[in-house]
Amino acid sequence: MRLVIDPTRCHGHGTCAQLLDEYIRLDKWHYPIVAKQKVSVSHADLLRRAAQLCPELAISIVDE
Ligand code: SF4
16 A cells, blocks of 8 residues: 655645654645655555545555
8 A cells, every 4th residue: 555645736735744644744835745655554544534634635545
């Protein structure tokens, strides 16, 4: 399972970094940087929640 953020949709609200602080940090303009793409199965629900809460629907979950 992999975390992907579409930079063309993201508006830098930062909600994702609050929910997924282990995976995402924000740059100085508050846009997300994915620090860790591979998501452990135990964090799958949290990732799905972050994807649902993203106001721009910029977060995707890719199954591998
Ligand atoms: S919540 Fe969505 S729009 Fe906001 S910074 Fe994260 S990916 Fe971008």
